[in-house]
Amino acid sequence: MNQSFYLLSLGCPKNEVDSECMSALLKKAGYSFESDPRSARFLIVNTCAFIEPAVEEAIDAILDLAEQKGEDSFLIVAGCLPQRYKEKIFLEFPEVDTILGTGEYGEIVGALKALVRGDDLRSHRPGPPGDVSYLDVNRVPSALTGTYAYLKISEGCSNACAYCAIPRLRGPQRSRQPQAIVNEARHLAEQGVRELILVAQDTTRYGMDLMGTPALASLLRRLTTELPDIELIRCLYFYADAVTDELIEEMGSNPKLAPYVDLPIQHASDVILARMRRRETIGEITRTIEKFRQRIPRVIIRSTVITGFPGEGEEEFRQLLDYVKMIRFDRLGCFGFSPEEGTPAAGMKDQVCWATASSRPALIMETQKAIA
Known part of the structure; x- marks a missing residue:
């Protein structure tokens, strides 16, 4: 039986990490990656819908994959687009077999199994973003041909800027546990990664929801102390009102911080x-x-x-x-x-x-x- 999948990732590095996690979960369950969508049974696109050009890119990708969909293959749309337009996806794209929202990446294996069983998943609508435990899977970075990898330290955003759709698409900020981040960083280092790029919608507020205070500085200390093979760490993105003197001092005194x-x-x-x-x-x-x-x-x-x-x-x-x-x-x-x-x-x-x-x-x- 053909258990191959093709996965197209659109958007930012945070989306790239989510795609890598889905890929790792699928491989762990026995599925194999196929670089040619025409040969894959499961066509998956992880979308961005942050701004209108990203929505247009996602729509073009769905239409392109729909044209390459075979009689015994399935088209799965994941990420921000179905989270934003959950009521419209199936109306606009009858070729789509199911959708997964931004809180459902960890359900990718179950969705594929259900499709093979013949379950009709077109009535599914993504719920609110929640659990981030899917990020704890051991993934292989897409950029492993180099020596760097993105590492997502939190999901969502609680800043509620007037122009931004992220809180609605990704939910409020949910920080990962420090030990989970250290474990993933160690796994990446074992694969040859030497530079970590920490990503979140707001890295400076990492830990606020867990500890009631920004904890990025202490996380950086742990990563550089406990992982001797990691040579350089950089962070994306900072908010001025959440930058602490402790963070500035850590960046100024720690030679492993870019x-x-x-x-x-x-x-x-x-x-x-x-x-x-x-x-x-x-x-x-x-x-x-x-x-x-x-x-x-x-x-x-x-x-x-x-x-x-x-x-x-x-x-x-x-x-x-x-x-x-x-x-x-x-x-x-x-x-x-x-x-x-x-x-x-x-x-x-x-x-x-x-x-x-x-x-x-x-x-x-x-x-x-x-x-x-």
Whole structure:
């Protein structure tokens, strides 16, 4: 019997980790990976639906796999798209045999077995995201041809920024137990991994839900102390209001921690930051950046900003432009605001016209180009 699966992973590194976990669970259950979707019995796509371009990419992938689906094969759509559009997937894509939400990656083996039995799973609708124990499986990183691997330390986000769909798609932040993370890091090191990239929607708040206080600094100490084969660790992503002095000191004194800070500030106007429902002010952001630069003189600071958010007039945009000139990020990305269905920002008044919102990133990046 053909027990092969093809798995396409779309989106960010966090999604990549989820796909690797599904792959590990399937291999452990006796299934084999097939690189050609036309030869596989189970066609699986793990989707992203964070922003509209990601939704479009996911739709294109589903349609492409549907064309390659054989008479005795099954199409499974997992991840953010079915979590976001659980009522629409089967209406729009009759070729899809079942869906798994962002809290159901650990159920992939059971879903495939049910399909083979002939169970009709098209009535299934994903529930709210919950358990993260599926992450504890021993997985093989997709990038094992190199020496680095992503390591997810928490799932979901509790920040509730007005423009972001992640809390609705991924649920509130759920941190993994420190020992589980250390165990996975040790397994990765045994496979030859020498650099770990810790990922979460907000790594700086790791441990808040477990211990009531940020615990990233202590986790980093454990990883570098208990795993001598790991040579370098970097973290994605930081929020300025949750960066502790302990974390800055650990990064400044621990030679195994990369002098790299990924700190998406999103804007430089306190008015816009408040409308975005960000917890920090531009003053807090600036003080955090200055602390990093004082303690770690060679630190590389990367950030992202959004232009055209509702209420951003010429004055607020000028504040952002001036701040980019003043703070001198080492790396910067800039995106025009795109209203995402279901987010508070999508229904806000004072929407900036798309022509203005989409033209401003070029001005920001032109300024940044003269800096770095």
